[in-house]
Amino acid sequence: MSRMKWVAVPLVAAGLVTTFAACGDSGSTASTAASAADTTAAAVENGETETTDAKESVKWSYSDATGPESWASLSPEFAACDATSQSPIDIVDPASATSPEPTINYSKGAVEQFNNGHSVEAAAAEGNSITVDGTTSALLQMHFHAKSEHTINGEHSPVEVHFVHKSAAGAFTVIGVMIKQGPAANAAWTPFVKAIGTPEGTTAKTTFDWPAMLPASLKSVRYSGSFTNPPCTEGVNWLVMDAPVTLSKAQIDSITAVYDHNYRPVQPQNGREVVVTPVTN
Numbered sequence: 001m002s003r004m005k006w007v008a009v010p011l012v013a014a015g016l017v018t019t020f021a022a023c024g025d026s027g028s029t030a031s032t033a034a035s036a037a038d039t040t041a042a043a044v045e046n047g048e049t050e051t052t053d054a055k056e057s058v059k060w061s062y063s064d065a066t067g068p069e070s071w072a073s074l075s076p077e078f079a080a081c082d083a084t085s086q087s088p089i090d091i092v093d094p095a096s097a098t099s100p101e102p103t104i105n106y107s108k109g110a111v112e113q114f115n116n117g118h119s120v121e122a123a124a125a126e127g128n129s130i131t132v133d134g135t136t137s138a139l140l141q142m143h144f145h146a147k148s149e150h151t152i153n154g155e156h157s158p159v160e161v162h163f164v165h166k167s168a169a170g171a172f173t174v175i176g177v178m179i180k181q182g183p184a185a186n187a188a189w190t191p192f193v194k195a196i197g198t199p200e201g202t203t204a205k206t207t208f209d210w211p212a213m214l215p216a217s218l219k220s221v222r223y224s225g226s227f228t229n230p231p232c233t234e235g236v237n238w239l240v241m242d243a244p245v246t247l248s249k250a251q252i253d254s255i256t257a258v259y260d261h262n263y264r265p266v267q268p269q270n271g272r273e274v275v276v277t278p279v280t281n
């Protein structure tokens with residue numbers, strides 16, 4: 001087969017979504033990993049703003065008067081939540097639109113895990129990164145949403161996890177991975193699950209085998225979106241993995257026992273163009 005070229009396709013017309021989905025979490029990073037600026041940005045996205053930044057004391061949630069429908073009106077700083085390139089989105093037929101795989105430069109390492117009031121976040125130590133289209137971005141943190149934020153052909157997964165990265169130039173790239181129920185426990189996810197109940201205000205120190213937590217196949221769809229919670233900043237590069245990771249029912253139950261409704265509904269695509277690169281080999 002001849003080499004395929006990148007082709008810009010209107011999402012609506014093509015019915016394809018490449019995901020470069022950024023979720024709303026930049027998250028704080030472990031002390032060894034993050035600069036002060038990174039920590040602040042991450043905290044904002046993860047909703048830690050109440051405790052980390054006096055200027056960001058506006059409370060938001062996933063329901064009722066401070067829920068997703070009201071985020072943009074809660075604060076001028078959340079105005080982007082009503083903008084036109086928001087995340088998450090519904091992804092249609094991802095298998096037909098796989099993008100080049102990212103290069104994963106993860107290794108086993110120290111993690112600081114904590115409950116930020118909206119999710120449980122695992123901050124990575126320095127030294128983990130991904131390379132996408134020649135740009136390398138440092139892994140800041142991973143956190144979860146339940147149910148999934150992105151939907152595949154209109155269907156939610158029980159949980160979606162977001163691996164949040166930031167480049168030296170300040171651009172965010174988020175890898176979204178669906179978590180589905182499988183027959184056995186997933187050992188790579190055991191440390192996260194074991195520390196999932198760490199109370200707010202305390203931090204659990206653990207170790208992740210980061211590369212083992214990703215799906216075996218790294219095929220994904222990409223799109224340009226936003227953080228999925230206030231301030232809903234756009235310009236986030238999303239990669240939503242085609243393959244899920246499977247955890248046991250007990251592992252999933254442990255996660256959703258902490259939060260089971262911390263997802264933003266899918267947002268309008270608004271004719272956003274996506275870049276689709278068929279698999280060529």
Ligand SMILES: [Zn+2]
Pocket residue numbers: 023024025143144145162228
């Ligand atoms: Zn997220």
